[in-house]
Amino acid sequence: MSSVKRRYPIGAEVVGENQTHFRLWAPKARELDVVLEHSPSSERTFHSLTPEPRGYFSGAINAGVGSRYRLRVNGREIFYPDPASRFQPDGPHGPSCIVDPKRFQWTDSQWPGITLKGQIIYEMHIGTFTKEGTWRAAAEQLPELAHIGITVVEMMPVADFPGKFGWGYDGVNLFTPSHLYGTPDDLRTFIDRAHSLGLAVILDVVYNH
Template sequence: MTRRTRRYPIGAELVAPGEAHFRVWAPKARTIEVAIDNQFHSLAAEGGGYFSGAVNCGAGARYKFRLNGGDSFPDPASRSQPDGPHGASCLVDPFAFEWSDAGWSGIKMPGQVMYEFHVGTFTPEGTWRAAMEKLPTLKETGITVLEMMPIADFPGRFGWGYDGVNLFAPCRLYGSPDDLRAFIDGAHALGLAVILDVVYNHFGPDGNYLGQYSDDYLNRDGENEWGDAINFDGRNSAPVREFFITNGRYWIEEFHFDGFRFDATQSIHDRSEEYIVGAIGRTAREAAGARDILLVAENEPQETKLVRPESAGGDDLDG
């Protein structure tokens, strides 16, 4: 492993053998330490509420962030929560998996046959590895696109995925991050695309520690039917927007997803010049490079702006 630069503005990333770099937005904190194996490593304040620094540790290390010398909490951008949202975060090496889909060119909307499925109920085992065995059957039935219901980690044993709290952490109930990579790689080998249902309109009520880091993730003055709306256009909203835009890019780059289904966009409130769904989608397309991805939205009012091109004031979605 050669030395790497950071790919993303938040979270923990391996940058060299036995060395990881941590970065977190925590404007409520005066000090932040990385807690690993009962040892505490101070991060440097950058300004603007960000803290960062390198720590000697490797893939598989369990860690939390200790705020102001007091309680410790999971990483808001944790890549893995092996013990669930209340447990420690786990450092992941995204480059350890060997992809075989270099020839996969992606998908376009016309002619696709989409199948929505929930990993936890799709097979008796409820795992990505077990679901892989069903891919040939799906292919034989004429399915061309798999829409995976939300997989952001959530507390408990069962859930549809719409109350996720760790948006960067594939749900540990279904397997490891590399199991998810293997599922998508296997789908691509059969000519099947996989898009991800993403929930960017609220966080689940249990296991969400973002409020320990900042009061500005949520818009307390704006609500939707699930609770507080997310702050995409208010005070200190720039780092919040960065969090979600990075999340979309992350799923495309590190897991090779073929696009997104944006959940309940009518409840994603944003008066910014660039609507957050459009911003996430455009960044995702850039991340995909030459690979075509599919971006669709659930929208009860049927707002046509979502599917108009940017040149016509739209958000560039496919459907």
């Protein structure tokens, strides 16, 4: 494995100012390139990753938060999103986007957590909970849930999925919160707000349905 210090074994991780380390598992590939997309007109630059043992490819590239990218396998002119993408701004078929979760300013350091016994759980579908169908809009309604005695919010699956509406049971980007509900930081804001009100947040996950 690369000597770069990473949190997760695969995906794109910011490792410095305008520096991102990519690591992918593609055991049947001979070559793997990161394709940076610099403009809506599809201006692209190609960056080869270095093969590692056991089918991994990795490398650091001059790219920062917000940069969009895809992957090219064996030099073919077909470009794929990152299977370990953390954000798909245009949905599952669009380019992946580099994010840095360490930039978010949490305010819940005093959150004590909860015990299992005696909790009152509200199951929430973000897309239909409010007219806007976003995490930020849902966060504005959390005080009402706390007021009526809810102690835990259970979100229905939030992994990104094709199309404009879904209950969460057809997720295809399992590391990517749905772009339809907002950005990854919008999700963090929702959780941070919930904790400030004494609400725990848990997640329903579906890997195959």
